[in-house]
Amino acid sequence: MEELLNAIIQLIEKEKEGEKKLSIPPKGVRALIEAVRLAEIIKPSQYAKREAFKKHQIDEYYLNRMLTMLFYDIMKKQGLIDRAIEDIVGVNPLILDPWLRAALRVVIDVSLFHPSKPSTLKALKWKGSDFISSKTHPYVGMYYWDIFDKVISYKPRPKSRDEFLEWKYTAPIWFIKRIKRLLGEETEQFFQAVNSKHNWTSIRVNTLKATVEEVVETLRSEGKEVKVNERVPTIVKIKGPYDFDRSKLFREGTILVQEEASAVASLILDPKPGMTVVDLAAAPGGKTSHIAELMKNKGKIYAFDIDEFRIKRMREILKRMGINIVKIIKKNGRKAPKILGKEIADRVLLDAPCTSSGTIGKNPELRWRLREVKIQEMAELQKDLLKAAAQLLKPGGRLLYATCSLFPEENEENIEWFLEIHDNFRLIPLNDPYDESPLLKGTMRAYPHRHNTIGFFYALLEKVE
Numbered sequence: 265m266e267e268l269l270n271a272i273i274q275l276i277e278k279e280k281e282g283e284k285k286l287s288i289p290p291k292g293v294r295a296l297i298e299a300v301r302l303a304e305i306i307k308p309s310q311y312a313k314r315e316a317f318k319k320h321q322i323d324e325y326y327l328n329r330m331l332t333m334l335f336y337d338i339m340k341k342q343g344l345i346d347r348a349i350e351d352i353v354g355v356n357p358l359i360l361d362p363w364l365r366a367a368l369r370v371v372i373d374v375s376l377f378h379p380s381k382p383s384t385l386k387a388l389k390w391k392g393s394d395f396i397s398s399k400t401h402p403y404v405g406m407y408y409w410d411i412f413d414k415v416i417s418y419k420p421r422p423k424s425r426d427e428f429l430e431w432k433y434t435a436p437i438w439f440i441k442r443i444k445r446l447l448g449e450e451t452e453q454f455f456q457a458v459n460s461k462h463n464w465t466s467i468r469v470n471t472l473k474a475t476v477e478e479v480v481e482t483l484r485s486e487g488k489e490v491k492v493n494e495r496v497p498t499i500v501k502i503k504g505p506y507d508f509d510r511s512k513l514f515r516e517g518t519i520l521v522q523e524e525a526s527a528v529a530s531l532i533l534d535p536k537p538g539m540t541v542v543d544l545a546a547a548p549g550g551k552t553s554h555i556a557e558l559m560k561n562k563g564k565i566y567a568f569d570i571d572e573f574r575i576k577r578m579r580e581i582l583k584r585m586g587i588n589i590v591k592i593i594k595k596n597g598r599k600a601p602k603i604l605g606k607e608i609a610d611r612v613l614l615d616a617p618c619t620s621s622g623t624i625g626k627n628p629e630l631r632w633r634l635r636e637v638k639i640q641e642m643a644e645l646q647k648d649l650l651k652a653a654a655q656l657l658k659p660g661g662r663l664l665y666a667t668c669s670l671f672p673e674e675n676e677e678n679i680e681w682f683l684e685i686h687d688n689f690r691l692i693p694l695n696d697p698y699d700e701s702p703l704l705k706g707t708m709r710a711y712p713h714r715h716n717t718i719g720f721f722y723a724l725l726e727k728v729e
């Protein structure tokens with residue numbers, strides 16, 4: 265165990281190398297604790313961060329950048345941090361007061377993983393204690409104060425090789441084992457890619473409103489470093505954080521946030537103006553809006569989803585983007601053939617609800633929230649939606665099945681199952697712009713470490729006439 269302990273300490277020291285000493289002012293302490301607290305309630309975590317930073321007026325660029333870095337670091341390491349808290353306080357941190365838990369998560373991250381100035385630790389101890397007292401009860405603040413010195417001198421104590429691997433790759437062991445089965449020798453590169461700090465924000469240009477050149481010019485005039493994506497020419501990457509709330513381009517629907525691998529899905533579907541398209545799991549509308557754009561806003565799109573909040577966002581996005589061919593239907597996608605009738609669609613997109621395991625680089629807390637049992641649950645729902653999609657398609661029509669999951673049960677295995685019971689469908693082979701899946705010929709996967717985007721799966725199916 266001594267050996268594993270030293271290996272972990274070396275990993276941590278290596279991560280700290282070259283990092284400037286953190287200097288966090290009192291309002292930064294409060295904002296960070298509140299963001300971590302809210303991240304338990306508000307998903308995705310970036311919304312929690314935005315709300316807390318706004319409340320505590322984190323307007324200064326460098327402070328915002330530093331606190332953002334810390335916030336995502338805490339999200340990414342949450343499982344490890346919670347184990348540390350359990351070692352220190354002797355109980356599962358999930359039963360602690362949520363404000364105390366949030367404050368301890370912040371202190372562990374700052375003291376264990378980052379070099380910091382003495383003033384930062386002092387602010388964490390004093391202001392942290394005051395802040396959680398004000399949010400809960402003075403006794404909670406006193407308890408935090410009492411254990412603070414023990415917390416900042418904590419050293420990890422791995423109890424097994426599996427635990428060591430969790431520290432090494434910053435992920436739960438079941439997830440690591442699955443990635444090893446999937447990627448073998450590429451496991452190391454995969455975790456390097458999803459754990460590295462992402463400096464570029466990916467957006468898609470709405471060509472109904474402007475050309476890519478016009479958007480690039482505007483962004484450059486705002487002082488931004490930008491590059492146009494090589495695989496999808498309407499995807500543009502912006503260096504560093506981008507303040508969407510203050511962006512005219514965003515407010516007017518000229519750009520929206522989208523990853524390259526997501527945009528590839530709509531391109532593969534290849535919808536044409538005048539077609540009838542069904543998007544079976546549409547909100548918040550990233551792909552629906554792209555499909556409408558490719559259809560030049562002519563034809564009809566039926567967009568199903570069941571999530572009220574996401575549908576509200578979809579309505580706002582479509583309105584901003586000037587799209588008016590989408591009929592939003594707040595119903596279960598399984599019921600779509602009953603609602604719309606059979607064989608009515610030229611194209612069906614099933615961007616299926618999934619574990620989202622391919623997005624752990626972008627949604628760092630997800631790896632600790634995900635449960636392995638969820639995979640099978642998702643696969644069952646995906647199969648039901650695939651059956652509905654098959655009924656909706658006209659003969660000669662095309663269905664794109666896509667997920668942002670890495671797990672074969674949600675991907676290749678579903679398509680194998682589908683083809684076994686639907687002999688009137690054939691796979692249209694895909695191998696561009698990403699790689700053919702080694703698990704099922706004709707299907708395609710995007711990988712974070714190979715393609716510098718989120719993990720994605722695609723299967724294009726045609727209904728034989």
Ligand SMILES: C[S@@+](CC[C@H](N)C(=O)[O-])C[C@H]1O[C@@H](n2cnc3c(N)ncnc32)[C@H](O)[C@@H]1O
Nearest residue numbers: 545546547548549550551569571596597615617
């Ligand atoms: C991967 S997300 C879709 C993302 C969307 N296509 C986009 O590009 O913005 C999956 C969506 O499926 C929705 N969903 C889950 N179960 C559903 C069901 N039974 N019927 C329809 N939608 C469902 C979720 O609310 C979620 O919005």
